[in-house]
Amino acid sequence: MAAQEDSFLYALSSNNAWAGYKAHQNPNFFPKLASGQSPQILWLGCSDSRCPETTILGLQPGDVFVHRNIANIVSPTDINTSAVIEYAVAHLKVKHVVLCGHSACGGAAAALGDGRVGGVLDTWLTPLKAVRLANKEELDGIKDAGARAVRIAELNVEAGVKVLMANVVVQEAVRERGLEVHGCLFDIGSGRIRDLGFGTRAGKGVSVGGEEVVRGRHAQLVFRGGNASMSVR
Numbered sequence: 001m002a003a004q005e006d007s008f009l010y011a012l013s014s015n016n017a018w019a020g021y022k023a024h025q026n027p028n029f030f031p032k033l034a035s036g037q038s039p040q041i042l043w044l045g046c047s048d049s050r051c052p053e054t055t056i057l058g059l060q061p062g063d064v065f066v067h068r069n070i071a072n073i074v075s076p077t078d079i080n081t082s083a084v085i086e087y088a089v090a091h092l093k094v095k096h097v098v099l100c101g102h103s104a105c106g107g108a109a110a111a112l113g114d115g116r117v118g119g120v121l122d123t124w125l126t127p128l129k130a131v132r133l134a135n136k137e138e139l140d141g142i143k144d145a146g147a148r149a150v151r152i153a154e155l156n157v158e159a160g161v162k163v164l165m166a167n168v169v170v171q172e173a174v175r176e177r178g179l180e181v182h183g184c185l186f187d188i189g190s191g192r193i194r195d196l197g198f199g200t201r202a203g204k205g206v207s208v209g210g211e212e213v214v215r216g217r218h219a220q221l222v223f224r225g226g227n228a229s230m231s232v233r
């Protein structure tokens with residue numbers, strides 16, 4: 001209990017220091033932030049504490065609209081995910097939807113196991129268990145547990161991108177204003193994000209030629225040759 005209180009108090013004092021630092025660095029930062037948002041990226045990711053999207057992208061508050069849940073599952077009947085997608089795509093008019101899984105995902109590990117997690121978790125993970133069943137032979141053939149978890153995470157992103165591409169709000173935006181949908185995987189061990197090539201660029205040869213630059217306030221995200229990389233301006 002004491003440790004929990006301490007970490008909360010530490011977080012509050014850390015916030016205080018951060019806000020002071022940001023305001024000192026750029027007195028207009030918070031007033032500008034308070035005037036509204038126009039993020040270019042919708043990020044759909046895992047709730048895992050090691051995958052904080054704005055931090056790992058090297059971006060800033062105001063750059064990324066976010067929905068995260070356990071194992072970054074995109075389910076068409078989940079009103080929470082659907083509302084976030086609709087608001088980001090139809091109202092904020094983001095230019096990119098990024099669905100990102102990650103290595104060493106606890107949800108993936110649970111779906112690869114044969115036991116019950118308990119509570120509502122088994123129900124939530126059902127789509128991922130279906131991915132496992134559909135790819136049983138391939139997954140069973142991967143001896144290394146870490147590599148197997150990465151592979152099911154990739155397959156999960158592929159399945160999620162298919163759901164996104166079938167979403168009518170997404171389809172309209174792709175057709176009418178060139179919205180792009182990306183499927184990525186974050187490797188926790190290296191900090192790198194890999195573009196898996198699913199989505200609107202599927203079949204267009206993601207590893208050939210051009211690059212797409214998404215500029216945040218203080219950094220930019222570059223989609224190039226099947227990889228996403230970040231640089232600070």
Ligand SMILES: [Zn+2]
Nearest residue numbers: 046048105106
């Ligand atoms: Zn996860």
